[in-house]
Amino acid sequence: MDMINIAFVIAFAACVGSFLNVVIYRLPRGESLWFPGSRCPKCGYAIKWFDNIPMLSWLVLRGKCRQCKTPISPRYLIIEALTAALAVGLYVCFYALNMREGLGVFQDSWITFIAYGALITGLLACSIIDLEHWIVPLEVCWSISVIGVIAAGACPPSDKILAQVSPGLGAAGIGALLGLVISLILLRKGVMQQSFIDAENKPASEPEPDKTEPKPAPPKGGPLANFLGEILFLAPIAVFGTIAFFLVSSAPAAPGRPVLTNRAMDFCIVITGALMGLGVSVLLRRMGFIQRGLMDSQEAPPAVAFTKEHGVNPRLEILWELLFLAPAIILAIGAYLLVTQVDVISSAWGYLNDTRLDYVNGNYTWRPGWRFAPNLVAVQGAIYGYLIGGAWIWGMRIFGTLGFGKEAMGLGDVHILAAVGAVCGWIVPSLVFFVAPMVALIWAIHLLASGKQRELPYGPWLAAASLVVILFYDAIMELLAPSLAAFGR
Numbered sequence: 001m002d003m004i005n006i007a008f009v010i011a012f013a014a015c016v017g018s019f020l021n022v023v024i025y026r027l028p029r030g031e032s033l034w035f036p037g038s039r040c041p042k043c044g045y046a047i048k049w050f051d052n053i054p055m056l057s058w059l060v061l062r063g064k065c066r067q068c069k070t071p072i073s074p075r076y077l078i079i080e081a082l083t084a085a086l087a088v089g090l091y092v093c094f095y096a097l098n099m100r101e102g103l104g105v106f107q108d109s110w111i112t113f114i115a116y117g118a119l120i121t122g123l124l125a126c127s128i129i130d131l132e133h134w135i136v137p138l139e140v141c142w143s144i145s146v147i148g149v150i151a152a153g154a155c156p157p158s159d160k161i162l163a164q165v166s167p168g169l170g171a172a173g174i175g176a177l178l179g180l181v182i183s184l185i186l187l188r189k190g191v192m193q194q195s196f197i198d199a200e201n202k203p204a205s206e207p208e209p210d211k212t213e214p215k216p217a218p219p220k221g222g223p224l225a226n227f228l229g230e231i232l233f234l235a236p237i238a239v240f241g242t243i244a245f246f247l248v249s250s251a252p253a254a255p256g257r258p259v260l261t262n263r264a265m266d267f268c269i270v271i272t273g274a275l276m277g278l279g280v281s282v283l284l285r286r287m288g289f290i291q292r293g294l295m296d297s298q299e300a301p302p303a304v305a306f307t308k309e310h311g312v313n314p315r316l317e318i319l320w321e322l323l324f325l326a327p328a329i330i331l332a333i334g335a336y337l338l339v340t341q342v343d344v345i346s347s348a349w350g351y352l353n354d355t356r357l358d359y360v361n362g363n364y365t366w367r368p369g370w371r372f373a374p375n376l377v378a379v380q381g382a383i384y385g386y387l388i389g390g391a392w393i394w395g396m397r398i399f400g401t402l403g404f405g406k407e408a409m410g411l412g413d414v415h416i417l418a419a420v421g422a423v424c425g426w427i428v429p430s431l432v433f434f435v436a437p438m439v440a441l442i443w444a445i446h447l448l449a450s451g452k453q454r455e456l457p458y459g460p461w462l463a464a465a466s467l468v469v470i471l472f473y474d475a476i477m478e479l480l481a482p483s484l485a486a487f488g489r
Contacts, residue, residue, distance in 0.1 A: 002096060005106055009091050010084045013117070014054035017083030020125045021076050023140065028133045043068040054080045079128070086120050093471050101474055102160030112161060115151035116470065119144050119423045123463035126416060130459035136412025141419045148422035149382045156378035160474075163381060163425035167353040168340045170380030175335030176387050179328030187324065195320040196306050196407065236284070237277035237442060244273025306407040318401040321394075353377055382422050389421025389429030390414045413458050420466050428469050431476060436465035 022033055038047040043065065051057045051066055058077045065072060093099045094113065095106050103109045122144040130136050152162055165173070186192045306314055339349040355373045370376070393414040400408025421429040440461040469476065 005095075006088055006091060009087050013084040013087030013121070014080050016087075016117075016121055017080035018052070018054040018076075020083060020121060021079050023125050023137070024079070024128050024132075027137045027139065028129055028135060040065040040067060040070060043070065055084075079124075083121050083124065086124065087117050090117060090120060090471075099471060099474060100161065102158035109155065109157065109161075111151050111155035112157045115148050115423050118147045119420065120467065120470075122419065123416070123466060126412075127460040127463045130412070130457040134457055136410065136416060136459050138412065138415050141412075141415035144419040145386055145415075145422040148419070148424075149379060149386070151423070152378040152382040153375045156374040161425075162378060163385070163427045164377055165381055165384045165426070167349050168336050169384060170353065170377065171339040171349060172332040172336040173380055173384035173387055175331035175333075176328040177383055179326075179331040182327045182331075183324045186327075192324060193320050195317045195324075196312060196314075236280040240273040240277030240280070308405070314401050314405055314407050318398055318407075321398060325394075353380075381425050385421030385423075385425040385429065386418045387421070388426035389432075390418030392429060392433040393417050409458065413462060416459055416462050417466075420462075424470065427477075428466070428473065431469045431473075432462060432465045435469055436461045439465050439468070 022038070025031075026033055036046075038052055040047065051061065055077060058072060058074075058080075061072070063072050063074060063077075064070065091106075091113070094103055094116075103112065106113065122140045125140055126136050156162075183192065187194060306312060306317070308314070338345050340346060352370045353373055353376060354370070355377050393409055393416075394411075397407075397409040397411070397414065417429045417432060420432060436458070440456070440458065
């Protein structure tokens with residue numbers, strides 16, 4: 001049965017990858033995703049269905065247009081294959097290797113799997129667009145979030161897959177979401193002002209670029225070879241870091257040493273393993289065994305964070321975002337107090353959220369209550385995860401801007417982590433918030449070691465950290481369990 005499921009996942013994911021190619025190319029350019037249909041950008045030849053079969057058509061046509069023989073970028077093949085590989089890898093990790101407890105069999109949790117698959121493929125599209133254009137497509141993040149909430153309501157997963165919240169926090173999440181909707185309406189009506197709307201695209205004092213300065217030569221070998229070079233560079237880091245992680249996971253704790261000290265030592269060992277892998281990668285690249293990657297070849301983009309030189313005061317501008325969040329905060333507090341302090345509302349809300357079981361006549365039955373209580377509880381978990389995921393980055397953006405007087409983080413990153421929370425619940429994006437800087441730090445050290453100095457978007461590191469946390473969630477929570485117990489959790 002697994003082989004049949006895997007074959008279906010490959011075929012379906014490859015089709016999704018084909019659509020991702022359209023999203024990645026058209027969405028940043030403001031073009032429609034549906035019209036016109038796929039066509040050759042050189043001669044305008046409308047691509048027939050048999051020339052649009054994912055992966056196979058590119059190989060059959062040998063990477064050229066059937067009409068004018070113009071080369072077709074191998075990136076189309078790479079993205080389709082990568083999407084299929086990610087989906088199959090997710091299936092194998094979930095159902096063959098049982099890396100996540102609480103999923104059960106595929107036939108019972110396929111809706112949850114689709115939501116996770118949509119998250120992974122959506123993060124792939126966001127990462128590529130962010131690397132190329134320094135923007136995060138909010139439409140992709142919104143679509144993932146909606147899919148996550150719908151999937152939770154349609155097929156409520158166990159609390160090991162989607163962390164449940166108390167009725168009070170669930171009501172607060174619904175109130176906060178309603179507050180965000182109100183703020184969006186006020187923004188559209190012009191009652192509220194969008195932050196940084198008056199900022200200039202570049203500082204007034206920024207000198208004109210020297211057009212006579214030669215551009216750095218792109219790496220040799222073509223896009224496919226460069227992409228493989230990037231993967232090969234990351235491989236030793238992943239291998240050494242994974243080996244160190246499993247070594248510390250299986251090693252017994254040192255007797256007589258505090259739990260937190262043991263975990264701190266484990267963390268240091270894992271980071272040391274990743275840094276050893278980084279050293280191996282840098283050495284292999286210096287020796288010529290690893291091709292220079294795509295990211296090394298890109299020109300450093302202009303600064304993307306607004307400062308006073310852009311004609312605005314960032315500290316004042318960020319206050320518009322605090323005002324935007326005010327209705328959400330007020331309604332969240334109000335909803336929480338209503339369902340926890342007002343007896344009549346508390347009783348009714350408890351009835352709607354009662355998901356406990358009774359053992360009657362040898363069978364488990366739901367306690368007297370609303371029959372859709374599990375669905376409501378799961379939806380609240382997804383909404384709360386969406387809000388907590390976004391709050392981590394948005395909080396850093398607000399406090400960072402107030403503290404440094406320079407726009408910190410980006411609203412696109414807020415939506416990325418919010419989408420992760422909508423699918424996975426509030427715990428996963430909270431872990432991602434702390435794991436992503438470690439992933440980005442490893443790459444920053446690589447840039448320093450290789451003599452490269454360039455600014456990088458944060459979205460891809462959030463996506464990479466999300467994948468790591470999703471796959472190794474059970475192992476991470478087991479690793480943190482003694483430390484959480486020390487705090488009485």
